[in-house]
Amino acid sequence: MKITNICCIGAGYVGGPTMAVIAQKCPHIKVTVVDLNEQRIAKWNDADVENIPVYEPGLSNIVAQSRGKNLFFSTEVDKAIEEAQLIFISVNTPTKTYGSGKGMAADLKYIELCARQIARVSKDNKIVVEKSTLPVRTAEAIKNILDHTGNGVQFQILSNPEFLAEGTAVDDLLNPDRVLIGGDTTPEGQNAIQSLVEVYSNWVPKERILTTNIWSSELSKLTANAFLAQRVSSINALSELCEKTGADVSEVAKAIGMDSRIGSKFLKASVGFGGSCFQKDILNLVYISKSFGLHEVADYWEQVIIMNDHQKRRFAKNIIKTLYNTVSGKKIAFLGWSFKKDTNDTRESAAIYVADDLISEQANIAVFDPKVEEKQILNDLNTLESRTDEKNAKGIQTYNNAYEACSNAHAIAVLTEWDEFKTYDWQKIYDGMLKPAFVFDGRNLLDKNKLEKIGFVYQAIGS
Ligand code: NAD
Ligand code: UDX
Numbered sequence: 001m002k003i004t005n006i007c008c009i010g011a012g013y014v015g016g017p018t019m020a021v022i023a024q025k026c027p028h029i030k031v032t033v034v035d036l037n038e039q040r041i042a043k044w045n046d047a048d049v050e051n052i053p054v055y056e057p058g059l060s061n062i063v064a065q066s067r068g069k070n071l072f073f074s075t076e077v078d079k080a081i082e083e084a085q086l087i088f089i090s091v092n093t094p095t096k097t098y099g100s101g102k103g104m105a106a107d108l109k110y111i112e113l114c115a116r117q118i119a120r121v122s123k124d125n126k127i128v129v130e131k132s133t134l135p136v137r138t139a140e141a142i143k144n145i146l147d148h149t150g151n152g153v154q155f156q157i158l159s160n161p162e163f164l165a166e167g168t169a170v171d172d173l174l175n176p177d178r179v180l181i182g183g184d185t186t187p188e189g190q191n192a193i194q195s196l197v198e199v200y201s202n203w204v205p206k207e208r209i210l211t212t213n214i215w216s217s218e219l220s221k222l223t224a225n226a227f228l229a230q231r232v233s234s235i236n237a238l239s240e241l242c243e244k245t246g247a248d249v250s251e252v253a254k255a256i257g258m259d260s261r262i263g264s265k266f267l268k269a270s271v272g273f274g275g276s277c278f279q280k281d282i283l284n285l286v287y288i289s290k291s292f293g294l295h296e297v298a299d300y301w302e303q304v305i306i307m308n309d310h311q312k313r314r315f316a317k318n319i320i321k322t323l324y325n326t327v328s329g330k331k332i333a334f335l336g337w338s339f340k341k342d343t344n345d346t347r348e349s350a351a352i353y354v355a356d357d358l359i360s361e362q363a364n365i366a367v368f369d370p371k372v373e374e375k376q377i378l379n380d381l382n383t384l385e386s387r388t389d390e391k392n393a394k395g396i397q398t399y400n401n402a403y404e405a406c407s408n409a410h411a412i413a414v415l416t417e418w419d420e421f422k423t424y425d426w427q428k429i430y431d432g433m434l435k436p437a438f439v440f441d442g443r444n445l446l447d448k449n450k451l452e453k454i455g456f457v458y459q460a461i462g463s
Contacts (some may be wrong), residue, residue, distance in 0.1 A: 001127070001195045004029055007084035009114050011035035011044055011073055013169070013276070013345060014131060014162050015090035016054050020062045021173040023071035025203040032072045032080040044073035055344040055371050058170040081121045086195065088160075089114045089142075090131040095280050104287040106135050106280070115142045119150040127192045129158045133277065135284055136219040156192035158183045159214050161221030166275065167342035179209045182217025189214075222285045226301055229278040231266040233307040239269040239462030240314065249462025250444060269462040271354065271415060271442030272312040274339030276347040279305055312350045315413075315461070316357035319440050322459065323410060327363035333409040335402060336416025336443075337369035337377055344371040350442065351415040352380045356387065359395035367398045368405035370418055374398040403429060411438035417445045430454045 008019045011033045023031040035041050043053040049064045063071070074080060081087060091110040096102050111132060118128060128146065130139060139157045146155040159182035164172040179200045183193040193211050200209055212220070235253055242249040249269040257264030273279075282301050289298040320327050339349035346352070355365050359381075367377055377398055381387045399405035402421070406412055406429045414421060422445060430437055436457050439446065444460045451458045 001085060001191070003086050003195055003199055005084045006031045006086050006088065006199075007080040008033045008088040008090050008131070009035075009077065009081075009117075010088075010090035010092070010132070011037070011040055011053075012090065012092060013054050013166060013343075014164065015088070016044060016052070016063075017056055017059055017164065017169040018090070018131065018162060018173060019088070020059065020066065020071060021170070022199065023066040023069075024062050026199060027066075027070055029199070030070050030072070030083075031066075032074055032084070034074050034077045034080045036075065036077070038075055041073050041075050055342075056167070056169045057342055062170060077117060078121045081118055082123060084126065086127045086129060086199075087118060088129045088131040090162075092276075093132045093134060093280070094276075095283055101287055104283045104290075106133075106284045106287075108134070108138065108141070111138065111142065112145065115145040116149060118155075119146050122150060122153050122155075125154040125156075127156045127158060127195060129160045129196065130218070131160055131162055133161055133221050133225075133281055133284075134159075134218055135288055136215055136222070138218060139214045154188070156183065156188055157214065158192055158196055159217035159221075160196060161217060163221075163224065166345050167340050174203065176204060176208060179204050180212065180217050180220060181209065182212045182214040185213060222281050222288075225277050225281040226285050226304065228266055229273055229282055229308070230301075230304045232268075232270065232273045232278075233304045233311075235267045235269050236272065236311045236461075237307050239311075242462040247463075252462075269444060270311075270350070271315045271461065272308045272350040274347070274349040274351075276345065279308070279348055309353075312353045313357065315350070315440070315442055316354045318459070319354075319358065319411060319413060319438075320361055322438060322440075322457075327358055327361045327410075329362060329364065330410040331364045331366055331408055332358060333402075333406040333412045334365055334367040334369075335405070335412060335414045335421050336418055337367050337372045337380075338416050341416055341418045344373075344376075346372055346376055346380050349380070349415070352384070354413065354415065354442075355381065355396060356384055360386065363395070365396045366405040366409060367396065368400070368402045369398075369416065370420060403432065407432040408434060409437075410434050411440060413440045414443050414445055417443040421445060422447075426451060426456075427454055430456060 006029055008015045015033055019031050019033045040053050043051055049060045052060055052063055093106045096105045096107040143157050181193050181196050183189040197209050239249040253267040256262050257267050282304055286298045286302045337351045338346050438457045441460045448458050
């Protein structure tokens with residue numbers, strides 16, 4: 001089937017950028033991104049394209065090129081489903097917060113709702129594509145719902161997981177290492193795969209488009225995230241050993257990364273990984289392994305998360321210990337709140353957990369992040385079981401610039417590796433702080449020699 005009309009359900013960090021790139025590269029295809037969240041859709045349609053809800057370098061340009069021509073954002077979900085030949089499901093799949101599998105399994109209620117809606121609305125044959133990250137064998141459940149509640153039309157289910165990383169989404173989408181498409185081995189399944197291969201072929205070289213059976217595709221996505229997160233936890237585990245032994249984790253990372261079998265990427269020690277994917281997807285892998293009785297497999301992967309939690313807690317504990325075992329009433333400036341640079345996404349950011357620990361010790365946290373709004377920061381803390389609005393109001397304040405956030409502070413904690421932090425006038429920041437002035441660099445971002453020369457007491461991770 002030659003695709004000319006695509007619908008994507010879910011206008012989030014994946015659905016928005018992915019569809020914007022498909023629309024730009026395939027001007028012959030009408031792409032409609034739909035969402036239940038009216039406010040989000042209104043932002044995607046904002047006359048000022050800089051106000052789109054997802055901050056990604058280069059994204060607003062791409063949206064501006066296609067929006068209103070062949071790229072549309074809408075809340076009319078039924079209409080978009082009905083008109084489309086191919087439907088991407090790109091809704092959120094968070095960790096369950098209730099019932100069986102609480103805290104571990106993926107919550108598939110949004111996926112099921114989409115499947116039921118597609119079944120109800122569709123009047124002709126459609127290809128349904130899992131873009132969301134899903135537990136292996138979810139396609140079976142989707143197919144069951146579509147086949148048993150639909151209007152007798154034929155559905156083909158494909159798995160096409162997304163590998164973009166936030167902050168580099170546009171580049172990742174334009175030049176993907178690979179595009180993975182899994183489908184049924186039947187002739188109909190293979191035809192559906194080919195239809196999607198043709199869409200991507202408009203800009204992705206054929207040799208980078210990998211086709212597999214559907215279960216391999218689903219499992220590969222969970223596995224890729226687990227392997228990446230495992231590298232971060234491995235280097236973070238070593239960072240603690242480096243601090244005890246006089247080794248320097250950056251030097252160790254460079255030395256091991258130059259072995260071409262290991263490779264240099266994803267070896268940056270940090271305050272801990274965040275983001276909406278790593279923890280959720282590993283927990284999901286752990287849950288699936290447990291449900292098959294594979295307890296050793298489950299324990300192996302769970303350790304990646306245990307190490308990450310330890311790293312975040314360790315960072316907060318070290319601040320308290322260094323500030324003479326008390327942070328009560330002390331102002332501690334946070335540079336950065338997002339889970340990595342070049343994104344306004346804060347989901348599972350290490351900053352949230354470090355702030356929580358320090359507020360519990362009665363510190364006053366002063367946050368500056370170039371892209372995250374105050375409302376979001378308070379919301380992040382409020383979702384923690386340990387927090388209430390009343391407590392937060394006392395413990396945290398946000399600032400519009402870093403110099404004010406750091407003024408009269410006892411210490412600075414660098415939580416996100418925003419490039420602009422490196423360009424600040426650090427002498428001016430030092431002059432405005434209480435002495436001794438501490439910097440706890442959770443991203444090993446700043447120049448140790450320069451800061452120590454100014455007079456800061458500087459501590460990096462892993463040295
Ligand atoms: P998100 O929360 O930013 O966006 C999901 C959107 O889906 C929300 O706007 C929500 O309102 C909407 N939605 C939920 N149910 C709906 C329904 N029934 N009808 C219409 N809209 C509905 O999530 P995201 O970060 O874009 O992630 C989406 C999926 O992609 C997840 O499964 C995630 O694991 C996966 N993924 C995310 C990333 C990433 O970097 N964020 C990368 C690869 C894969
Ligand atoms: C990840 C995967 O990289 C991507 O392929 C997948 O599609 C979604 O999940 P994302 O979570 O957006 O992407 O960002 P990523 O660059 O992987 O960073 C995740 C976290 O790990 C961040 O908090 C980052 O700061 C941290 N990290 C990463 C480190 O601490 N050290 C590193 O060396 C690399």
